[in-house]
Amino acid sequence: GAVVSQHPSRVICKSGTSVKIECRSLDFQATTMFWYRQFPKQSLMLMATSNEGSKATYEQGVEKDKFLINHASLTLSTLTVTSAHPEDSSFYICSAARGPNSPLHFGNGTRLTVT
Amino acid sequence: QKEVEQNSGPLSVPEGAIASLNCTYSDRGSQSFFWYRQYSGKSPELIMSIYSNGDKEDGRFTAQLNKASQYVSLLIRDSQPSDSATYLCAVLLAQNTPLVFGKGTRLSVIA
Numbered sequence: 228g229a230v231v232s233q234h235p236s237r238v239i240c241k242s243g244t245s246v247k248i249e250c251r252s253l254d255f256q257a258t259t260m261f262w263y264r265q266f267p268k269q270s271l272m273l274m275a276t277s278n279e280g281s282k283a284t285y286e287q288g289v290e291k292d293k294f295l296i297n298h299a300s301l302t303l304s305t306l307t308v309t310s311a312h313p314e315d316s317s318f319y320i321c322s323a324a325r326g327p328n329s330p331l332h333f334g335n336g337t338r339l340t341v342t
Numbered sequence: 343q344k345e346v347e348q349n350s351g352p353l354s355v356p357e358g359a360i361a362s363l364n365c366t367y368s369d370r371g372s373q374s375f376f377w378y379r380q381y382s383g384k385s386p387e388l389i390m391s392i393y394s395n396g397d398k399e400d401g402r403f404t405a406q407l408n409k410a411s412q413y414v415s416l417l418i419r420d421s422q423p424s425d426s427a428t429y430l431c432a433v434l435l436a437q438n439t440p441l442v443f444g445k446g447t448r449l450s451v452i453a
Contacts, residue, residue, distance in 0.1 A: 261440050270445045271386070271430070320385045327437030328393070330376045336385040 229253060231323050233334025240311055241342055248306045248337045250321030256301035257323035261331065262294075265318045274319075277304040311341040346433050348444035357453050361418040365431030365444055368412070374434040375407055377416045379427045380446065386430055390416065421451040 232251045240246050250260055260277040275296055276284040283296035295307040304323075308315055318338050322331040345368040355361045363377075374393050378386035390405040392398045392414065398405045404417040414433075418425055428446040435442065 259438050271443050273440050276440055318383075318385075328374050328434065330374070330388050330391050331432070331441050332388065333378075333385040338383075 229335070230255070230325070230332045231321065231334040233321050233337055235337055236335055237338045237340075239340045239342060242312055243310055245307055245309045246311055246339060248308075248319055248321070248339075250304045250306070250323070250334050252302045252323045255323075255325045257304075257325075258301060260298060260304040260321055260323045262296065262304075262306050263320045263322065265320065271320070274306075277306075279304075308339065311339070313341045315339065316341045346431055346442050346444040348429075348431050348447045350445055351448040352450050353447055354450045354452055355421050357421060357423060357451055359421050361421045361425065361449055361451070363416040363418075363429050363431075363447050363449065365414045365416075366412055367414070367431075367433045367442075369433070369435050369442075370409075370412060372409075372412075372433045372435055373437075375405070375414045376432040376434070376441065377403075377405060377414075378430040378432060378443075379425075380430060381427045389429075418449075421449075423451045423453045425449060426451045 234249045258279045262274045263271045274289045277296045277298040279298045285291045298304040320336040322333045324331050347366045377390045380386040392405040392407045402419045406415045428448050430446045431444040432441040
């Protein structure tokens, strides 16, 4: 069964609004979670590493003030897309690993459409 | 720069044949290796993990690792049309670091 839950699976919002995506590890504690973005027919792109109790680490080119990450507990990380624009429309996927050398398990993803 | 290379494909094989997917990586210190399958519009799902040299079999899937050659492969026996997807090779360089993904190989199994 699923080990990482992501919600919502699909969201449509208007330009200028903010959208929050939740990622939960279901039966394990995750001190680290990873957020990816994938545009149609393109590769997974790592956006940021979410660290419980501390600031997220963002990849080069990802605006930390636009993509707010909060990892307030060992089982929950949230990604908020602030002031969304149509170019932010994408498939956002979170992931977490059970242990330090364990594989990543992915949530089902959130398809964001900004109109 | 840490890199994971895959042939983008598409790789087309007839139903029932063996599909062979290959991946090379640049960092000799890489610790763990994974294969994911991603259907169009879905998130990746883990198929195989391999940590030491040699072969690891799970059902129709066999992962092969050769650390000296920095090479990892995935064999799919008795390929089915439902195996048609993009296969992502991923490498873990160190604990609690992000996986480094290849760009994926698109596999098409023709009925």
